[in-house]
Amino acid sequence: MIIVLLPLGHFLLAALCLAWQSGTRVLTLLSLLVDASLVGLLFSAFSQGETLAIVLGGWGRDVGIELADDRFSLVFCILALLLGGSVVAYLWKERLRPYFYMLLHLLLGSVFALLFARDLFNIYVIMELLTLTSFLLVGYERKPYQIWAGLKYLLLASLGMGMYLLGVAIIYYHTGTLNLSILTTQLIGQQNASWLLIASSLLVSGIAIKAGIFIFSLWLPAAHASATPAVSALLSGMVIKMGVVVLLRLAPVFPLSLPLEVLSAVTGLLGIIYAIYTYDLKRMLAFHTLSQIGYLILGIGIGSELEIAGSLEYAVGHGLFKGLLFLAAGAAVQATGKEDIPGLIAKRSQIPVATRVGLLIGTMGIMGLPPLAGFCGKTLLSNGTDSPVIQAILVLLSIGTVISFAKLLPLFRLERGPSSPWPKTVAYVILGLPMVLFLPLTRLFLPIEQWRESFGTIPFLESLLMVGVGLLLYRFLPKRLANLPQRIFRLEEAILVILSGFFLIYLLSVLG
Amino acid sequence: MNFINGVTIAIVLFGIGLLGLILRRDLVIKLLSLGLVNGSVILCLVSLNARPDGVPPIVRGPGGAPYVDPLPQALVLSAIVINFAILALALVFVMLLVERYHTTDSQRIEHEIEEEEGP
Amino acid sequence: MRRTSFSMVVVTALLVACFCGVLMATFGYRGAGEGGAPYIARGAVETGAANLVSAIYLNYRLYDTLLEILVFSVAVLGVRFYLAEQKGSEEEVARIPESQVIRTSADLLFPPIFLLGIYLVLFGHLSPGGGFSGGTVAGTGLLLCAVALGADVVARRFHEAALERLEWGVLLVILLFALSPIALWRLPLTDLFPRGNLGSLASGGSILIYNALIGLKVFIGTWVVVYSFIRHRGEI
Numbered sequence: 079m080i081i082v083l084l085p086l087g088h089f090l091l092a093a094l095c096l097a098w099q100s101g102t103r104v105l106t107l108l109s110l111l112v113d114a115s116l117v118g119l120l121f122s123a124f125s126q127g128e129t130l131a132i133v134l135g136g137w138g139r140d141v142g143i144e145l146a147d148d149r150f151s152l153v154f155c156i157l158a159l160l161l162g163g164s165v166v167a168y169l170w171k172e173r174l175r176p177y178f179y180m181l182l183h184l185l186l187g188s189v190f191a192l193l194f195a196r197d198l199f200n201i202y203v204i205m206e207l208l209t210l211t212s213f214l215l216v217g218y219e220r221k222p223y224q225i226w227a228g229l230k231y232l233l234l235a236s237l238g239m240g241m242y243l244l245g246v247a248i249i250y251y252h253t254g255t256l257n258l259s260i261l262t263t264q265l266i267g268q269q270n271a272s273w274l275l276i277a278s279s280l281l282v283s284g285i286a287i288k289a290g291i292f293i294f295s296l297w298l299p300a301a302h303a304s305a306t307p308a309v310s311a312l313l314s315g316m317v318i319k320m321g322v323v324v325l326l327r328l329a330p331v332f333p334l335s336l337p338l339e340v341l342s343a344v345t346g347l348l349g350i351i352y353a354i355y356t357y358d359l360k361r362m363l364a365f366h367t368l369s370q371i372g373y374l375i376l377g378i379g380i381g382s383e384l385e386i387a388g389s390l391e392y393a394v395g396h397g398l399f400k401g402l403l404f405l406a407a408g409a410a411v412q413a414t415g416k417e418d419i420p421g422l423i424a425k426r427s428q429i430p431v432a433t434r435v436g437l438l439i440g441t442m443g444i445m446g447l448p449p450l451a452g453f454c455g456k457t458l459l460s461n462g463t464d465s466p467v468i469q470a471i472l473v474l475l476s477i478g479t480v481i482s483f484a485k486l487l488p489l490f491r492l493e494r495g496p497s498s499p500w501p502k503t504v505a506y507v508i509l510g511l512p513m514v515l516f517l518p519l520t521r522l523f524l525p526i527e528q529w530r531e532s533f534g535t536i537p538f539l540e541s542l543l544m545v546g547v548g549l550l551l552y553r554f555l556p557k558r559l560a561n562l563p564q565r566i567f568r569l570e571e572a573i574l575v576i577l578s579g580f581f582l583i584y585l586l587s588v589l590g
Numbered sequence: 591m592n593f594i595n596g597v598t599i600a601i602v603l604f605g606i607g608l609l610g611l612i613l614r615r616d617l618v619i620k621l622l623s624l625g626l627v628n629g630s631v632i633l634c635l636v637s638l639n640a641r642p643d644g645v646p647p648i649v650r651g652p653g654g655a656p657y658v659d660p661l662p663q664a665l666v667l668s669a670i671v672i673n674f675a676i677l678a679l680a681l682v683f684v685m686l687l688v689e690r691y692h693t694t695d696s697q698r699i700e701h702e703i704e705e706e707e708g709p
Numbered sequence: 710m711r712r713t714s715f716s717m718v719v720v721t722a723l724l725v726a727c728f729c730g731v732l733m734a735t736f737g738y739r740g741a742g743e744g745g746a747p748y749i750a751r752g753a754v755e756t757g758a759a760n761l762v763s764a765i766y767l768n769y770r771l772y773d774t775l776l777e778i779l780v781f782s783v784a785v786l787g788v789r790f791y792l793a794e795q796k797g798s799e800e801e802v803a804r805i806p807e808s809q810v811i812r813t814s815a816d817l818l819f820p821p822i823f824l825l826g827i828y829l830v831l832f833g834h835l836s837p838g839g840g841f842s843g844g845t846v847a848g849t850g851l852l853l854c855a856v857a858l859g860a861d862v863v864a865r866r867f868h869e870a871a872l873e874r875l876e877w878g879v880l881l882v883i884l885l886f887a888l889s890p891i892a893l894w895r896l897p898l899t900d901l902f903p904r905g906n907l908g909s910l911a912s913g914g915s916i917l918i919y920n921a922l923i924g925l926k927v928f929i930g931t932w933v934v935v936y937s938f939i940r941h942r943g944e945i
Binding site for chain 2: 788
């Protein structure tokens with residue numbers, strides 16, 4: 079019952095925000111605390127082995143809509159609450175209209191709804207709700223470049239959902255059901271049917287546009303870089319993960335392992351190349367989001383227990399440190415008025431100390447320095463597989479991440495700076511503390527032998543080595559490359575790339 | 591099998607909508623093409639389980655008349671409302687952009703935004 | 710940059726043609742089909758509604774409908790937020806020169822249109838219709854009034870802020886009604902109303918109530934969207 083109360087409660091609150099306009103911030107904060115206790119209840123029930131699976135309305139699974147929870151839902155719930163809390167704290171002093179908080183509640187409600195969804199059409203409607211609310215949040219300040227980025231986002235996401243719905247139509251025609259649990263059992267023997275391959279390619283292409291995979295989500299750099307920092311944190315930290323969660327739900331049912339693995343490599347490497355040669359801070363962070371999604375998709379594609387746990391940990395960790403980085407970057411840009419990294423370095427004495435510490439912790443996390451969040455996820459991912467190709471890709475990605483973040487290092491010299499307003503510091507603490515304490519927290523996810531084996535001294539040294547290699551390479555890499563193709567981020571070319579990506583996925587699922 | 595049925599027409603319309611979305615530069619035509627794409631998916635869903643002797647799924651009395659599948663029609667109701675919402679909001683944004691830049695040409699708007707933002 | 714380059718046209722046409730071709734080849738469509746057996750077999754008896762489509766989207770898959778109403782509300786919210794602030798260049802909404810033909814035909818047509826909307830909403834569980842179509846019909850009937858009388862005349866009858874609160878109030882009522890079975894310790898979104906006789910107006914459980922609420926919401930929403938565009942543009 080709780081799992082339907084969480085989303086509907088937030089939708090109720092969105093409607094209530096209009097009634098009690100002066101107290102929206104307090105209302106939102108209280109609602110987050112109530113949610114935290116509800117999620118805690120769910121968690122305690124889950125750790126005792128009870129999984130909830132209800133069909134709304136009390137009907138059978140084949141006619142009604144099923145909701146179920148599992149550990150991914152619960153962990154992402156916690157991430158959503160942390161991000162929501164930090165965003166509310168960050169924006170405490172700003173004068174925002176109730177419209178913003180209504181959108182925030184709708185966003186949180188749809189995130190919760192998606193985490194428990196187990197039905198193909200339900201996922202479609204919730205994704206559309208997510209698209210619309212995040213699109214409205216991107217264009218909130220009404221600057222022209224935000225509106226254009228939001229419009230591109232809406233057009234591409236809507237096209238993607240159209241493809242997804244076409245895939246749903248094909249699946250319904252051949253199987254007669256939309257429920258993922260029933261589909262899992264029904265499709266076991268038919269994994270090579272031509273209609274199944276085309277339907278799964280359509281489904282994945284549609285979701286990939288929202289999930290932050292490089293070839294498909296070409297709207298992402300523009301949208302995340304131009305939105306206000308709190309909105310960027312929410313989008314990069316949470317909304318993108320929802321696409322990944324849907325892929326997680328689809329992966330056991332459809333023949334998707336080879337396409338997802340190849341896509342993860344492509345998005346990881348392309349994202350990192352663009353990130354290394356971008357000097358605008360927020361745009362670089364957006365390219366990083368594209369690249370880090372590669373880690374998540376890789377784990378889902380391989381599909382083994384340890385790999386999926388690694389993806390899950392990395393997803394949570396990434397949500398935390400990407401959120402922290404965006405919030406801190408926004409504060410830094412606001413303090414200095416400069417958006418590009420050389421300008422920020424030049425004016426670093428104007429950046430508040432707490433912001434710089436936040437950026438530092440975020441950078442350490444994303445580089446994979448132990449024992450922070452990034453290290454845990456990356457280690458699990460590389461330990462769960464023996465294939466040398468995948469290990470090589472993971473190493474390349476880590477080194478590339480370090481190289482691209484190395485340009486931020488001059489920002490962190492110890493200097494006096496102005497003090498930060500307390501709401502922002504609270505926001506950084508909400509995100510930074512779980513990140514720093516991540517290693518002990520992963521004990522909750524894994525059985526203890528795996529934990530000790532994964533996080534022994536060798537992985538520690540390996541990650542330190544990779545960080546060192548990355549920093550060294552940064553010294554010797556050319557600072558400016560010949561122009562990377564920027565035309566693919568335009569609307570028309572983006573659609574062409576999406577179509578080619580669809581064919582790529584189809585070919586890979588036929589081959590795999 | 592009758593080759594001209596709802597599903598094949600829907601796929602053709604999807605392709606035409608895609609062509610319009612990519613090749614036409616006017617923003618309003620892009621929106622119309624998006625509407626066409628979404629509409630074609632709706633057509634595909636509705637005509638999925640159509641049967642030549644079908645009867646609308648309104649139960650008048652006991653006894654099995656050959657009712658058409660009601661589920662895609664219910665799904666399509668949601669899809670239509672969602673398409674309306676998308677088109678309305680996209681149109682609002684297009685209006686805001688057109689008022690700012692006095693042109694509906696998407697490439698010119700993109701060019702001007704890139705120039706404004708600076709390299 | 711001026712014209713779409715020839716290479717792009719060729720590449721696009723090729724990709725789109727391949728896309729459509731692959732879809733048609735692998736869809737596996739065999740012409741006629743049968744489906745929806747669980748709904749057809751048990752739908753009327755279990756839900757009490759003669760219209761099986763209404764039974765599905767207001768009973769079996771009510772959650773999807775709730776989310777879709779939220780999508781609609783978000784659309785109305787967004788349209789109002791972005792277009793409310795920026796007035797068009799004229800303060801007064803220009804009128805179409807009022808011709809006798811329009812005025813008379815609007816006088817004749819508006820009552821039947823509104824009645825049709827109410828009929829569609831109320832009989833949604835017995836014949837094709839429902840809250841969405843009924844609300845849209847009534848909303849566009851109001852648009853007809855706006856064309857005939859002038860949009861500002863019609864808008865003056867509705868107080869702007871009250872309309873907004875009414876709209877979100879209806880959403881609140883819908884959500885609370887959907888959550889109400891919790892009070893009786895049942896799952897939310899369960900239909901606890903009596904099913905009634907199949908085919909009569911008082912049948913179908915709570916489908917009638919949902920239809921009425923949704924019809925009201927869509928009616929207000931359609932009018933708000935249309936009026937926001939009219940007011941922003943300065944003319945119909």
